[in-house]
Amino acid sequence: MSSQAKDINFQTDSFVEKLKRRQISGSYQVALETCQLLMKFVAATRWTHIDQLIVQIRLLGKRLESAQPREFSCGNVIRRVLALIRDEAHEDNNNNNQQTQNTTDSNNGPMISSMFSLLSITAEKSEQEPQSKARYHDLKSAIIQGIKDLIDEISSIDEGIESMAIDLIHDNEILLTPTPDSQTVLKFLLKAAKQKRKFTVLVTENYPNGTEKAHSFVKELTKAKIDTVLIPDSHVFAVMSRVGKVIVGARSVFANGGTVSTAGVAAVCECAKEYKTPVFTVAGLYKLSPTYPFDVENLIEIGNSGKVIKFSESELFHNTDVTNPLFDYIPPEHIDIYITNIGGFAPSFIYRIVLDNYKNEDVYLS
Amino acid sequence: MSEVKAEAEKAKKPQQTPGTTSTTATKKPASGSEPAKNADGTPKLTNKELKELKKQEKLAKRAAQKESAGIVSKVSAEQIAQNKNKKNQPLPVVEKKATVKKPEKKNSLFSHLETKEHRNELSLNQSQTLTQIHPSIISLTLKISSYSIVGSIPRCKAMLETFTQVISDYQTPEGTTLTRNLTNYLSLQIDYLKTSRPLSVSMGNAIRWLKQQISLISIDLSESQAKTQIIASIDDFIREKIEYAGKVIIDNASQHITNNSKILTFGNSQVLGDLFLHNHLVLNKTFQVIIVDSHPLFEGKALAQKLSASGLSVKYVLINSLSTTFQDNIDFVFLGAHSMLSNGFLYSRVGSALIAMKAKNKNIPVLVCCESVKFSDRVQLDSVTSNELADSELLIPEENKGRLNISLRNFKKNHEAKPEDTQSETGKKGKQQQQQQQQKKKELQQQQDAKKDDFELSNWKNNQYLNIVSVMYDLTPPEYIQKIITEVGALPPSSVPVILREYKSGGAN
Known part of the structure; x- marks a missing residue:
């Protein structure tokens, strides 16, 4: 060897x-x-x-x-x-x-x-x-x-996505993002602000898993002079009637057009659907997965429950189950558009892009 | 009835005065403050400011009229007059101060709502009348403002109990009757109580009822008799409208809880907690309660603790794991209420609407347990227009604020000031020293930068672009609600106005 x-x-x-x-x-x-x-x-x-x-x-x-x-x-x-x-x-x-074959038979050409x-x-x-x-x-x-x-x-994926920012945000719009942990969303918004769009961003704080990230996200936005409002996760329904668009950062996108993202996002997207607020998901091409999410529960990772109830308090809760899921699965019907580095697509079209980028025989590696 | 309404309006008005001053003060700086100054720095009044001054005068006059009409003592009228003078003169100065304090924030979605700062100003303004406030009211105000009494029913109950104390200590001044003066006296107490948090609907309803009761007392009764009568009727009210109402609701709602069922609830509702305990301990049912909770108040923790201590199996999750939680087979969603509005909307702790929506989409029935004291004749269509602001500071992590922060800031200030001073002194000295100092300065700056990162959002109030908003309630549309369980029976949300009519006509009898 x-x-x-x-x-x-x-x-x-x-x-x-x-x-x-x-x-x-x-x-x-x-x-x-x-x-x-x-x-x-x-x-x-x-x-x-x-x-x-x-x-x-x-x-x-x-x-x-x-x-x-x-x-x-x-x-x-x-x-x-x-x-x-x-x-x-x-x-x-x-x-x-x-x-x-050129010598013998050129029948079987390219x-x-x-x-x-x-x-x-x-x-x-x-x-x-x-x-x-x-x-x-x-x-x-x-x-x-x-x-x-x-x-x-x-x-360079963010550049491709950023270039679409200006076409998707209008002046004085109120946007909501439930995924402050997404760098792509951050860059998308910063780009839009650079192009002289005035808009307000509502940011959910993603308690307990992403609060710190949410705070630094908010800081970055305010540095770029974007009007930013930090809200608790529970406020989504209350403010949804004022929101123009919801921007979601995806963790992975499946062939059926569904997405796995941070916990709490599924409820936000469902709420947006109730209010007919458009939801768009930004994702790089590498997040596209050729698999189908048949078993949704299997996609969701469970995190540290000590973040929900501190271990120091645990004595007070004898018979209590505490869970802290990290992700959410968002069905394709709750998403309006995917913004990728190669353009915007409807969720129903994602399978086509999957076919363009992956070979069928590699869908299951085992 | 009209009298009662007038009372309510009166109670509202003093709130407006300081409210308007502060909003104008905050709006000013961006446009007005710079050009308003003359060369020598004295403030010059623009047309706008003059108009505002006139407005202030008018408001003050009105307030004075009201006060003199309401409370008999001449002293208070004099005080108002003094206030008026005070207000007229130093107003521009106040405005200037405000410019230093806060940069203008725009577009906060909830900027029309009354903030805690406004309420604090209000309580400061009321400090002259503080002598007339009953000590038990002051303690209740503190408890409510620190959220140690939360929930509309506990607040209402605590208020009524405090009122019995206030009334038993009350003495009618010479020259008036109890019926006339007691309501004014109580209004004063209530105004002070309002500085803690806006009154809940149940409190408003109880107050309206109490005032009516007082006005109905015959003049022939002696003072002590009248007082005992009022106190007795308050006790009856608590028993009938709160305690028994709760029991009836629990009886009615218990039919939905069966063995092995899974029930989801949000936050901490008094009556729901009692319902679960009753079914577990008295009716011996085994079931699971899933408690969904939310940052920053974590009211559900108390409920989880209470239920798990009794041996009930409890699952505790936060609102961000809602979709995962709903993958369990949940049988019923029980929600508490702050108020039921006349158009069938449920006004409850923020987050309830999200849960009701999720349940509706999953075809899980949503039941609301709500005493009829909480019914309100108000109509509202969305949660933004009218709401109660919560303390935004709660969203900033503990370690980033508080005293530590202030001391650190002072420390920083001292260090910032020092190098500049020394530099000016040593300006003529050798280059080496200067270089050293520059190095030091750099180091310090690095330290400060590091600290700034630590502070994160603690000084968000100084950031023009940042807003941290949290409200207390949201509105759940009637479509999401299957049934409202009250002490007068179970009904669909569309029947709320019916109950209101019945309740009102019952109250008038």
């Missing part, structure tokens, strides 16, 4: 541990770090055929997913990379085929987009002989370049 391989094993282990301990958390952070790990992994792994790489990455993906099962961005990034590898392999194959070629490729591949060394290196560098592009995309 080469030292490089050992090194990557060690790095993977430490990454998995960090995920398990929640030392890396937040979808942005997780996505970026997963990308970096994958890049090193691809660089370190040797394979004779591209399918071996795919299998190895799938195994890695499975490990990473089970380390933090409710952090979907990790799995999403892996699926994106897998799709990328498959595309590269496909292209490579086609070139190869063309070279060989039909990349057709269903037929999609299905037939896997069958073809297994029959193929090991790739030549030059092609191996080409492929490897192409894949690494692809991952680099992905990293660039993820780190």
Whole structure:
């Protein structure tokens, strides 16, 4: 075993541990770090055929997913990379085929987009002989370049979303955001303020899990001279009649158009629906997950109940269950628009974007 | 009835006077303060200010008239007159002070509501009349303003009990009758009580009833007889409208609680707590109560504690986990009420509406337990127009405020002042020292920056762009409510005005 391989094993282990301990958390952070790990992994792994790489990455993906099962961005990034590898392999194959087939029969030309070629490729591949060394290196560098592009995309995601800010907020509007922990929402609002829009933002304080984040969110907004009102979570219904739009930051978005976000957001979106207030969700593409949320309860992580009732008070509550869920699932019918870095979409259209970015065979890594 | 209303209006008016002064004061600074000053710094009155002054005069005059008509003592009228003079002269100065204090905040959604500061000013204004306030009223005011008595029924009960004390200590001054003077005397007490928190609907109803009772007392009765009669009727009122009403409601609502049912409630309603305890301890039912609570008041904690101590199984969650909580199979949602409005809306602790909405969408019946004292003939369509502001400071974490904060701030001020002084002295000295000082200054600034981060929102009042708002109540639309359980029976929200009519006609008899 080469030292490089050992090194990557060690790095993977430490990454998995960090995920398990929640030392890396937040979808942005997780996505970026997963990308970096994958890049090193691809660089370190040797394979004779591209399918071996795919299998190895799938195994890695499975490990990473089970380390933090409710952090979907990790799995999403892996699926994106897998799709990328498959595309590269496909292209490579086609070139190869063309070279060989041009001499004999050019009937089976580049039909990349057709269903037929999609299905037939896997069958073809297994029959193929090991790739030549030059092609191996080409492929490897192409894949690494692809991952680099992905990293660039993820780190510049806010710019893509920000650019839509001005089109969505009108002057003197009152906005409500129930997710002050979302950096994307913050940047979105700051961008809108920079473009000389005057608006008021109501921010829920997200007690008990996100209060500190809410306070710093509020601080950032006031620094940018945006009129900001901090309200307790219970006030949502009371103020909803005055709110023009609700902006939600997503944790992950599912193929059906549903979203997992911070606890409390589902009630806010439901309330917005009652008042016919538009809800838009801002999310980077890497938050899009190709899975469907069949078991909603499984998506929700439970946090420290000591934040709800202090452990010092616990003696007073003998027969009391105290829970502190961290997330909420918001069904697609409570969301009006998704703002992603590649544009705005209706929830019902999300599945199409999922198809664009992921391969069907990678939906389930196991 | 009209008399009673007039009383209520009277009671409202003195509130307006300081209210208007302060709002004008806060509105001024942005536009008026700079140009209003002459070169020598003396304030110059603009047309606007003159108009305001006239307004003030008028209000003061009106107040004076009212007072002299109401309370017989000439002293108070004189005081008012003095006030009037005072108000006329130093008004611009007050305005200036206000500019220093607070930058203008705009667009706060709830800026039309009376703040605690307004109420504090009010209580300061009333300090001349403080001698006439009964000590038990003062203590009750304190208890209510510190939220140690919360909930509309406990507040109402505490108020009535205090009134019995006040009335038993009351002596009619010479030259008037009890019927006429006692109501005025009580109004004075109530005005003071209002400085703690606005009166609850139940308190308003009780006061209206009491005043009517007093006016009905025949002049032939001796003072002590009249007093015992009033006190007896207050006791009856407490027993009938609060205690027995609660019992009837509990009897009626108990049919909805069965073995193994799951019941969700919000906050801490007196009657609901009693209902759960009654079903658990007396009727021996086993069921689970899910208590949803909210920051910053955490009223549900007290209920959770009370119920879990009795052995009932309790689940305690905060309002942000509402959707997860509703994934359990909940049988009924029980809500308490602050008031039922005449258009069928439920006016209750903020957050109730969210829960009722969620329950409605999940097809879970929402039941409201509400004594008929809480019925109000007011109509309101949304929670923003009329509400009670809660203390926004409660939203700022403990460690960021309080005395520690003040001492830290002083510390900071001292340190800020020092280096500047020393620099001016040592301005001619060598460069080395200056550099050292600059370094020191940098360090200090870094420290200060670090501290600023620690303070977070503690000085939000000085931030023009930041508002921290919390209100006490919200409105639940009648569509979300299945049934209102009162002591006069269970009824749909649309029947609230019917009960009001019955109740009123009953009261007039």
